[in-house]
Amino acid sequence: MSQSFRHPEILDMARRDGKVTVEGLAEHFGVTLQTIRRDLSELAESGRLERVHGGAVLPSGTSNIGYEERRLLNSDAKAEIARACAARIPNGISLFLNIGTSTEAVARELLGHTDLMVATNNMNVANILVANPDCEVLVTGGSLRRSDGGLIGALATETIRQFKFDIAVIGCSALDQEGDILDFDIQEVGVSRAVLRQARQTMLVADHSKFKRSAPARIASLAELDLFLTDAPLPGRLDEACRGWKTELVVAGPDRAQRG
Structure with missing residues (x-):
């Protein structure tokens, strides 16, 4: 069966079951794992599926995929972005890291930094930075979201308002073609907005x-940020828009040049 026939059936299975796996599809179609991985990559590139560890899910516009799946999704790219981000963070500053697997990756790259004060509403970030004895870790209050260790709500926002951070690093769930930074949880969005207001320099x-x-x-909007770190060229005219907004862009990766 050619891929032109497999793709619609793969999408139908994803709609029916919520997720498809590489092994399950290979057995179903009688093809190799490599062939199925190529099919899923092509469907992901066209935006019809979203790759997760071991398979793919339908892209979601109203709810996020599971946290463990997100942690594994594009983990190499997140590590490259995190290294580029950590290189921009000097020693001896105050820093905020919000909820997300990308900010967790940044925290891991800060284990060698010294004289940091890091505030976070991400319990996973706090647990990572415990291993750095030269880092003071402050955790906001708030309601614990068990699915990802996030602290959200009015108490988290009020804690953030007591500080002025040198740098804030945030993640997001989506970025549209107009440059708007998007998320799923309105309470988490409120916390992220407060963080951006209370920072001298802001990074996504x-x-x-x-x-x-x-x-x-x-x-x-990206127009409100100082620096955007990612791993691929921006779609459409967003690259040009960032230049107009004076938002610095860094495309991270082993073979990619950083640029403004």
């Missing part, structure tokens, strides 16, 4: 998969 870390996704709640 987001891999290329966020270009193909949608989410209903708006955090801010």
